[in-house]
Amino acid sequence: MSRTRHPAPDTPTGPGVLPTYRWRQAPxxxxxxRQLRARGLRPGGQQVAAQILWPSRFGGTAMALLYRPELAAPVREMTPGRRAALDAANRARRTCPDCGRDAGYVLPRHLGTCIPCADDTPPTALIASA
Structure with missing residues (x-):
């Protein structure tokens, strides 16, 4: 089976428009x-320098924004206060609003509660059967 080459995405051209490249064609x-983060950098307030557009598997067009690494700033260090806030936010995502227990996993958004509360199963029944 041969792979078909998708045409370049239709993008506007002119002043004030981002340079647009195809997948794997950016200079x-x-x-x-994500690549900046892997190098310990962040965009740091710089404007987007270019974009990559490619046909999405799910229909439409997928996009990735590109930045200049020489204008990027180093990632801020994790302070004790930021670590405490992150821990509190993660704990809130694991705490069931119905029973108030830490479920040990992030609660499914479609349920809004822990699995035992969603199934109306008392937590002690789960522990006894294990």
Missing amino acids: DGFLTR
Whole structure:
């Protein structure tokens, strides 16, 4: 089976428009946010330098924004206060609003509660059967 080459995405051109590249066609000197993070950098307030557009598997067009690494700032260090706030936020995501227990996992958003509360199963029944 041969792979078909998708045409370049239709993008506007002119002043004030981002340079647009196809998948794997961007020149050196641009990085995505994820690539910046892997190098210990963050965009640091700089404007987006370019974009990559490609056909999505799910229909439509997927996009990645590109930044200049020489304008990027180093990632801020995790302070004790930020670590405490992050721990509290993660604990809140694991705490069941019905029974108030830490479920030990992030609660499913579609249920809004822990699995035992959603199934109307008392937590002691789960422990006894294990």
